[in-house]
Amino acid sequence: MDIAILGAGAWGTALAVNLAGREAGQHRVSLWARDAAQADAMRAAGVNQRYLPTAPLPPTLRIAAGSGAGGDAGSAALREAVDGADLVVLATPMAALRSLLQDLHDCAAPVVWLCKGFEPALASGADDRAPAVGLMAHEVQAQVAPALRSGVLSGPSFAQEVAQAKPAALVAASADAQVRSTLVEAFHGPQLRVYGSDDIVGVEVGGAVKNVLAIATGLCDGLELGMNARAALITRGLAEMTRLGVALGARAETFTGLSGLGDLVLTATGDLSRNRRVGLALAQGMSLAQAVQSLGHVAEGVFCARTVAQRATSLGVEMPICQAVDALLDGRLDPRQAVAALMARDARDEQE
Numbered sequence: 001m002d003i004a005i006l007g008a009g010a011w012g013t014a015l016a017v018n019l020a021g022r023e024a025g026q027h028r029v030s031l032w033a034r035d036a037a038q039a040d041a042m043r044a045a046g047v048n049q050r051y052l053p054t055a056p057l058p059p060t061l062r063i064a065a066g067s068g069a070g071g072d073a074g075s076a077a078l079r080e081a082v083d084g085a086d087l088v089v090l091a092t093p094m095a096a097l098r099s100l101l102q103d104l105h106d107c108a109a110p111v112v113w114l115c116k117g118f119e120p121a122l123a124s125g126a127d128d129r130a131p132a133v134g135l136m137a138h139e140v141q142a143q144v145a146p147a148l149r150s151g152v153l154s155g156p157s158f159a160q161e162v163a164q165a166k167p168a169a170l171v172a173a174s175a176d177a178q179v180r181s182t183l184v185e186a187f188h189g190p191q192l193r194v195y196g197s198d199d200i201v202g203v204e205v206g207g208a209v210k211n212v213l214a215i216a217t218g219l220c221d222g223l224e225l226g227m228n229a230r231a232a233l234i235t236r237g238l239a240e241m242t243r244l245g246v247a248l249g250a251r252a253e254t255f256t257g258l259s260g261l262g263d264l265v266l267t268a269t270g271d272l273s274r275n276r277r278v279g280l281a282l283a284q285g286m287s288l289a290q291a292v293q294s295l296g297h298v299a300e301g302v303f304c305a306r307t308v309a310q311r312a313t314s315l316g317v318e319m320p321i322c323q324a325v326d327a328l329l330d331g332r333l334d335p336r337q338a339v340a341a342l343m344a345r346d347a348r349d350e351q352e
Helices: 010-020 036-045 071-082 094-103 137-144 159-163 177-187 200-222 227-247 252-256 258-269 274-283 288-295 300-315 320-329 335-343
Strands: 002-006 028-033 052-056 062-065 087-090 111-113 150-154 168-173 192-197
Touching: 002 010, 002 071, 010 028, 010 052, 010 159, 010 177, 028 036, 028 071, 036 062, 052 159, 071 094, 087 094, 087 177, 094 137, 094 300, 137 150, 137 200, 150 177, 150 200, 150 258, 168 177, 168 200, 168 258, 177 192, 192 200, 200 227, 200 252, 200 258, 200 274, 200 300, 200 320, 200 335, 227 252, 227 258, 227 300, 227 320, 252 258, 258 274, 274 288, 274 300, 300 320, 320 335
Parallel strands: 002 028, 002 087, 028 062, 087 111, 111 150, 168 192
Antiparallel strands: 150 168
16 A cells, blocks of 8 residues: 655654554555655654654655645645555644645545644634634544545554554544545554544544643642542543533544543553643643743644633533643643642532
């Protein structure tokens, strides 16, 4: 299978290394970097020094590059990168998804994304079709490239471990059974199990909300509130995630699976989690700007916390943990005030 991966960050590079390193001839894999200088550096060093320095690039992996220009020239370079591909994988942050989908609106191959988050609400006049709240990835696709055969690959996975071919399990979600089958064929292997799902709403909500909850859990651990508090936070966070997902049309059982509970546990407790590290840094007294700068990578929870809170409010869904994280990131609460606000909530039945 010819697979084009667009985006040479940590996750895109990890999947490219994993796929290109499999049995000879199984896949022909290309990894596309928007920055031509980054692509040249990767070819020269045999490694993505900036994003995944511990993972050597297999010799069979083709490194492609953008034109370095925007507009028509950039779009033409992108279309050239996917020409002839059997599967196109978008491995960019959520903020870049809309423009990529616009460029690929008539792509013949299935197009799937790896980003986990909600798009911020667009500024007035930016797009007359955009609603007042931020969109999930499949909602962006339905708006700007409705004819695409599309889906999402999600689940508990740190890039570094996937590149090292350590065991992992993911979910391939799409309303299109053929797209799910293509994803399973492409990614399922000896060290990577892939399960299909038609609940793309549930899979995307889980992938987005767990990042916000991981910031909260990092804050909890950074303040040394204890393992009891961490367990309560993860469990109640899962309840919030499920409430929002069901309100948006997901199935409740999706959130007890890999893209819900599985991804939440990994991101909230794993030392490789960027979102968790943001919470830890804030607990240590760093400003949000300092915390983000210390990562050197995107932490999607920082960018989608506000949108998660907005979607919940618009639907009348209670999400006190996510709303506290939003207030913390916005500077309306400090770390200890955020904890105090959660602990001061009225008692209620667990299922409410």
